Amino acid sequence: MNWFLRGVFGGIRTTRYPKKPETTPGTTPGFPVRAEHADAQQRSLTLVCPTSALVESGDAVDVRDDRCVHCMRCAPGVAPSPLTWRYDPQWAHATRGTIEDAALGGTFRRSMHVRVVDAGDCGACLSEILHLNDPLYNMHRLGIFITPTPRQADVLLVVGPVTEQMRLPLLEAYEAMPEPKRVLAIGACAASGGVFGPSFTSAGGVADVLPVDLVVPGCPPPPLAIIDALLALAGSRAR
Amino acid sequence: MNTTRVEASSLVDACKHLGETGWRLATIAVADSEAPELRYIFQGPRGEGWEQLVVRPQPGSRTVPSLTPSNVSADWFEREIEDLFAIDFVGHPRLGDFVLHDNRWAEGVGPMRPGAPIREALVERAWQPRRVLREEGAFVMPVGPVYAGEAESALFLLETVGEDVVRAVPRLFYKYRGVEKLAQGRSAQDALLLVERANGTSAFAHAWTYCMAVESIVGINVPERARHLRMIFAEMERVRRHCAVIRAIVDSTALWVGASRLLELEERLLRACGAVAGHRYLFGLAAIGGLQRDVDDEALRSIAHEYAEVGKRIRVTVEELAHTSSFLDRVQRVGVLDTRHANEFGAVGPFARASGVASDVRQLQPYGGYADVELEVPTANEGDGYARLRVLTDELRVSTALIGRLASHVPSGDVRSDWSPHRGEALGWTEAPGGTSVQLLMLDDDARCVNLRFTPPSFRNWQNFRWVTEDFAFQDFPIILSTCGLSVAENDR
Structure with missing residues (x-):
């Protein structure tokens, strides 16, 4: 069980972001x-x-x-x-009004659940989302959790340009979410279709299908940029 | 590449002959300008190279005899082409509902045909999965297309009579983005972006495959330095992707501490990529004629050192996990793919090598600078989840050592050759992290992409998934899925 002990007693290596900026090389492509x-x-x-x-x-x-x-x-x-x-992580922008307008605020500051839907992603954005659970980023400490069911989700995080065959599953996931809810589009494909959309089989981003609140552009946006956007939706973003 | 024209009537016999002498079907490409022309590309078993059979259907018809009854590895290729080009394969046991799902698109659209009325063919109708089991109480348990935490979108139909799953059928292509269609008419430079972003976790390998095809069409040599650096980056990508698969395996057995540890190590690899190449997933690095940017030799050596260090830690973690019975019990003897099936159904990459099929194009058909490096290709024979884990770990060791050797003496000079447009057709191939990636590319006089056939390793390996998922317990499904290390995005492209 050495791997277990090494993991548990390895000390804290988590980033100080958002309290202090993260400057390690390679955490962002810029x-x-x-x-x-x-x-x-x-x-x-x-x-x-x-x-x-x-x-x-x-x-x-x-x-x-x-x-x-x-x-x-x-x-x-x-x-x-x-x-x-x-090279800062504040890549997000709102689709209407300011970023502050998109915030859920209130109790969501301490606990916000996110359902991730892959609507045609290449795997890079999903990999970056996976790394939000990495001990080096650890979004749980910020009260953000990924949930498998849309019925418990407050935020719908969508990656990919929304392919024709993912349009209906995506809409179903959105419909199943309780109010209040927010939609977060992650990555160039979800923001504008990227290199794939709009095309015969892809929409030109999530906004063609659903009302989007916040967009994080980039191909792919690094974990800190995604954390920054999620904090903005929770209403506790660093200023 | 040796090209032979054959009549449609003698196609099956010609392919049978190749198959009997060990040649494996690498891809079927279609050139469809006025009349469709099919190219069956086979790979020699002992480094003989590539053999191409070209077939034209009878004038005015869109039917060819199916290879599937005599060579099952053609199954998915034919199903895909039937959906994308509306070409009928006579004698194929099951066509339809594959790339274009029957509940979204009308049958016979053939979106890859020039001028096909694609958007007009969109429909909305109900779809029911086919059920094979007819026993009393048998039912189909659907998993997907949106399931689990951050899983890729795909639907798995688990047929069961209650406790155990008898078979699992994947329904893929929810993420079909039409890379091959979108590439048509784009400049060679811009089509590279599509190929690179078809699968973000093997972006560099696919971009290299594409560049290799373009470079052999326009007839240029890549500078010595770029040849060398390309190998380093390809191996870096392999290490990172193997680490991600190992992490997914540990994650699927619910050992969070081990999984978190590997996740952290993977992030260190990503940061190393980002620091030296400017992009964590090596996007925008490969370019036609070499590399888009040069890197600092000193930085490269320190990255090689970091890779060696992280690689060692990953190996130690896996070795320790292998002495943990709660882990071992769950990966051993699950998802077994035997050598016969792996061969017949055309498996490639570490997935096949864990089943005793030692095929690696870096060794078999060396490209880039791989002819000049010594390469060990680890294999295993059991074909179960544990064998796949071992092969991945061994490959990771081989690759980190190779990065260290390559980074210690990087030749100096330019990293990019100039090129001018030229018409032609060529094959590109690389050993992507998931297995052999093959692309057949056709360019016109202005270096615009006329036709691109992109066959990633996952497409060939998903075909084997049905053998891996026979008679297993429900709780083993995520474990089987993760040990295969198959990418949905790469398959759907």
């Missing part, structure tokens, strides 16, 4: 940031971007977060004149 005064080379990145996530507006290059699929073509180390990338 996210491109709008360039206010873009040079010519940066403007040419809009032609390289495969999903039109980068658009020119005046002399700036704007980033449409939902469309970014992390192809890395505008990243430092790849592009000759890259955009600036940010």
